[in-house]
Amino acid sequence: MRPMGGMLFFYRRIASPLHATRATVGAAWALALTGATLVLYHPLVLFALLLAVLGAGFGTGVGPLLARALRTALIVAIPIVVVNVLVSRDGLTVFARLGDLGPFGQGDLTVEAVLYGAVIALKVTLLILITTLAGLAVDPDELLRVFRRLSFRSALTASLATRMLPVLAADAQRLGEAQRTRSGGPPSGARARVALLAAVVGGSLDRAMDVAATLEVRGFATATRAPRLTRPFSRHDIAFAASAAAITALAVVGRLAGAASFSAYPRVHMPTSADTLVLCAALIAAVLLPFCDRRGIDR
Amino acid sequence: MSAPILSFERVSYSYPGLDAPALNDVSFELQPGEFCLLAGLSGSGKSTLLNAACGLVPHFHGGRFAGVVTLAGLDTREHGPARLGGFAGALFQDPETQLVTSSVRAELSLALESRGHGAAAVARGVEEVALALGIDALLDRATHDLSGGEKQRVALGAALAGRPRIVLLDEPTSQLDPVAGDELIGLLRRLNQEWETTILLAEHRLERCLAAADRVIALERGRLACDGDPEAFLEWAARRAPALQTPGAKMFALAGLHPAPAGVRQARATLRSNGLLPEQDGPPSPASAAKRRRRRRSGLALGMRGVWHELRDGPAILRGVSLSLEPGESVALMGRNGAGKSTLLRHAAGLLEPTRGRVERAGRVALLLQNPGDYFIHERVGQEASAQALAAAGLAEMAERNPRDLSGGERQRLALAIVTGAEEDSEAGRPAVLALDEPTRGMDRETKAELAEELRRRAAAGQAVIVATHDPEFAAACARRAILLADGRVIADCPASELLAGGWYFATETARILGGAGGALLPEQGAELLQARALEEVTV
Numbered sequence: 001m002r003p004m005g006g007m008l009f010f011y012r013r014i015a016s017p018l019h020a021t022r023a024t025v026g027a028a029w030a031l032a033l034t035g036a037t038l039v040l041y042h043p044l045v046l047f048a049l050l051l052a053v054l055g056a057g058f059g060t061g062v063g064p065l066l067a068r069a070l071r072t073a074l075i076v077a078i079p080i081v082v083v084n085v086l087v088s089r090d091g092l093t094v095f096a097r098l099g100d101l102g103p104f105g106q107g108d109l110t111v112e113a114v115l116y117g118a119v120i121a122l123k124v125t126l127l128i129l130i131t132t133l134a135g136l137a138v139d140p141d142e143l144l145r146v147f148r149r150l151s152f153r154s155a156l157t158a159s160l161a162t163r164m165l166p167v168l169a170a171d172a173q174r175l176g177e178a179q180r181t182r183s184g185g186p187p188s189g190a191r192a193r194v195a196l197l198a199a200v201v202g203g204s205l206d207r208a209m210d211v212a213a214t215l216e217v218r219g220f221a222t223a224t225r226a227p228r229l230t231r232p233f234s235r236h237d238i239a240f241a242a243s244a245a246a247i248t249a250l251a252v253v254g255r256l257a258g259a260a261s262f263s264a265y266p267r268v269h270m271p272t273s274a275d276t277l278v279l280c281a282a283l284i285a286a287v288l289l290p291f292c293d294r295r296g297i298d299r
Numbered sequence: 300m301s302a303p304i305l306s307f308e309r310v311s312y313s314y315p316g317l318d319a320p321a322l323n324d325v326s327f328e329l330q331p332g333e334f335c336l337l338a339g340l341s342g343s344g345k346s347t348l349l350n351a352a353c354g355l356v357p358h359f360h361g362g363r364f365a366g367v368v369t370l371a372g373l374d375t376r377e378h379g380p381a382r383l384g385g386f387a388g389a390l391f392q393d394p395e396t397q398l399v400t401s402s403v404r405a406e407l408s409l410a411l412e413s414r415g416h417g418a419a420a421v422a423r424g425v426e427e428v429a430l431a432l433g434i435d436a437l438l439d440r441a442t443h444d445l446s447g448g449e450k451q452r453v454a455l456g457a458a459l460a461g462r463p464r465i466v467l468l469d470e471p472t473s474q475l476d477p478v479a480g481d482e483l484i485g486l487l488r489r490l491n492q493e494w495e496t497t498i499l500l501a502e503h504r505l506e507r508c509l510a511a512a513d514r515v516i517a518l519e520r521g522r523l524a525c526d527g528d529p530e531a532f533l534e535w536a537a538r539r540a541p542a543l544q545t546p547g548a549k550m551f552a553l554a555g556l557h558p559a560p561a562g563v564r565q566a567r568a569t570l571r572s573n574g575l576l577p578e579q580d581g582p583p584s585p586a587s588a589a590k591r592r593r594r595r596r597s598g599l600a601l602g603m604r605g606v607w608h609e610l611r612d613g614p615a616i617l618r619g620v621s622l623s624l625e626p627g628e629s630v631a632l633m634g635r636n637g638a639g640k641s642t643l644l645r646h647a648a649g650l651l652e653p654t655r656g657r658v659e660r661a662g663r664v665a666l667l668l669q670n671p672g673d674y675f676i677h678e679r680v681g682q683e684a685s686a687q688a689l690a691a692a693g694l695a696e697m698a699e700r701n702p703r704d705l706s707g708g709e710r711q712r713l714a715l716a717i718v719t720g721a722e723e724d725s726e727a728g729r730p731a732v733l734a735l736d737e738p739t740r741g742m743d744r745e746t747k748a749e750l751a752e753e754l755r756r757r758a759a760a761g762q763a764v765i766v767a768t769h770d771p772e773f774a775a776a777c778a779r780r781a782i783l784l785a786d787g788r789v790i791a792d793c794p795a796s797e798l799l800a801g802g803w804y805f806a807t808e809t810a811r812i813l814g815g816a817g818g819a820l821l822p823e824q825g826a827e828l829l830q831a832r833a834l835e836e837v838t839v
Binding site (some may be wrong): 065178210214217221 | 309353354355358359380381383384385387388389391393395396397398399400401402404405406409410412413414415416417418421439440441442443444457458461506553614645648650663665666667668670672673674675676684688716718719720730
């Protein structure tokens with residue numbers, strides 16, 4: 001049987017420039033994207049970032065997975081817009097009146113609330129996509145190895161959690177399949193569900209015991225600090241480090257220089273100048289340029 | 300004689316809350332460079348002995364411990380598993396719980412880093428152990444993407460990375476196909492011969508590894524029952540524990556031949572010296588081996604027509620599989636790990652829908668999955684299946700017990716009762732087909748024989764039975780027809796006597812000894828053939 005990893009998003013080494021980059025640089029690049037997403041508010045700039053992240057997904061070879069994550073993100077994004085429209089009272093351009101809503105006051109729906117909700121939804125979508133991309137392309141073990149130098153046990157626990165997620169997902173899938181093959185069909189009712197949940201939890205505890213035994217015999221109880229690894233920076237390390245620096249610089253400059261200024265309330269203020277368009281183009285270029293160099297990406 | 304690497308001195312041990320000792324007054328010594336097999340039925344204390352050797356007993360499991368175990372001169376009562384781990388590598392049954400990181404390279408590195416090796420030593424150690432075990436191509440793969448055999452190799456790599464002086468292995472081949480199992484045993488033998496690593500290996504399928512061993516220790520209910528070389532062990536097993544005899548030894552005993560062979564090579568040499576083996580075996584007939592069965596399409600219990608299972612963004616697991624099962628037919632489904640056996644059974648049972656092709660079922664297909672424990676969600680056996688189903692499975696008296704306290708064979712019977720229901724079920728509820736996915740993992744020979752008998756009984760009663768298995772001996776005991784899958788395709792579909800007699804890996808030990816002669820698969824059939832040959836010799 002194909003492992004559960006095929007159904008959930010887990011790191012898998014494939015030939016791509018981002019996979020070929022050391023984990024610390026890959027993580028820094030993802031952090032730079034996250035920072036830009038948090039700092040910038042202009043919808044056009046955020047949309048440019050969204051295109052760039054999706055492009056990066058395809059450049060990394062995980063485009064279809066990122067597209068699936070985008071669909072999931074929309075499930076979160078749409079309610080954000082709806083809730084913001086319903087609760088926000090700050091806009092001036094009313095497009096629908098719901099009348100007196102008692103303790104919630106007048107139910108006036110405004111264009112400003114729709115736009116601000118959409119900006120927040122876009123930011124959340126971007127954050128989900130960036131996290132997914134980092135989860136798929138940045139080696140968690142290599143990253144946690146760095147932290148093992150600081151706190152061995154915490155980093156090892158995080159490593160174990162990362163490793164056990166697909167294992168436990170596969171366990172849950174197996175238990176579910178086993179229940180479907182019972183002669184009378186899967187047990188139904190609240191009591192059966194509780195029993196099944198108890199079995200899943202019991203199984204996880206058994207797994208934990210076995211893993212603990214393995215850790216014991218491998219000598220992790222007496223483990224010392226992980227040694228420092230020194231290896232030369234590859235072209236991809238340099239490219240993504242430069243990209244992270246460029247993204248951060250563009251976000252800061254864009255914010256301070258007002259090229260990405262945006263305010264929704266009380267009326268929408270969204271100046272779109274040539275600077276804004278240059279910022280969009282520069283961000284897309286900064287994100288995607290490291291993916292153009294595909295030399296030495298396989299290992 | 301040098302100092303022993305491992306010594307047990309009057310060791311007794313009981314698990315917490317249990318009165319019966321899991322080990323009872325066990326004493327032995329293991330010298331550096333020995334390859335020792337641990338034999339015994341399920342529950343005889345093999346795993347406990349290995350746990351005691353690496354310090355998990357008593358440090359990890361608790362319980363009552365008496366006697367002295369020393370590993371590399373260290374008393375295990377004073378030194379915990381972490382300290383002892385510097386001298387002993389351990390590999391347990393389930394590779395899934397022995398991999399603690401997400402990538403193979405990190406797994407091998409972690410084992411060395413945690414012992415305080417420097418960066419250069421870690422890099423070198425990872426490279427060397429990967430090359431030695433042939434897993435260098437896996438170094439950058441994610442551990443959750445590996446097959447069972449690959450995971451077991453990586454876990455062995457992590458155990459060996461620190462160059463331990465002794466390796467303790469608890470049924471490491473139980474989840475592996477015959478090819479991967481043989482490779483693992485070959486690897487252990489190489490470690491033992493080239494680097495003088497001491498091996499202590501607990502195993503049920505002794506025929507796989509007896510030829511590689513210098514010594515066999517047999518346990519019976521926690522007591523040391525036999526300690527000698529393979530020949531002495533086989534003599535003892537013939538007298539005292541027939542369930543531990545290898546198929547080759549059993550065939551020799553039935554045919555009245557001596558000495559009992561430890562492996563195929565020795566058996567063939569003995570037969571040749573007795574004039575019972577032709578000087579040159581003829582090549583197998585390719586036409587016969589590749590022949591496909593033609594089946595009539597009426598009255599089928601299960602029919603698969605061009606079934607494909609293609610993963611989105613992934614490979615095809617099944618590629619146009621067509622097969623038919625008639626009522627009362629018993630079929631063994633064989634092939635390497637990842638060949639598509641489990642997927643095929645899931646399609647048969649309707650758990651998966653083909654992406655192309657179709658599946659026809661004459662009735663319900665009961666599927667017993669690999670791990671019986673996955674079926675148990677209640678506290679009492681009586682809650683898991685109906686009283687009639689329990690009575691039919693011979694478990695009526697255990698209705699009040701916790702399913703997890705049952706023995707391996709009882710758990711298997713209970714799981715079978717859960718998926719098949721009661722014999723008294725209506726025609727519509729009674730399964731037309733019983734499908735079993737690797738039902739013999741970790742089972743001893745006695746329990747396997749019971750299960751094979753149950754499957755034969757069901758087939759005789761008109762139920763079609765299909766069993767995915769890696770165990771040729773079990774396949775020969777329960778199936779009349781065998782199907783070999785490779786890369787999602789059926790590459791052979793013929794009588795079991797043809798498939799299991801004609802290969803190196805997917806063949807019983809009896810067939811390998813006799814070179815497939817007469818289609819003899821089981822020791823009884825082989826013994827008959829040898830007796831007939833002996834008679835022929837005398838007549839000539």
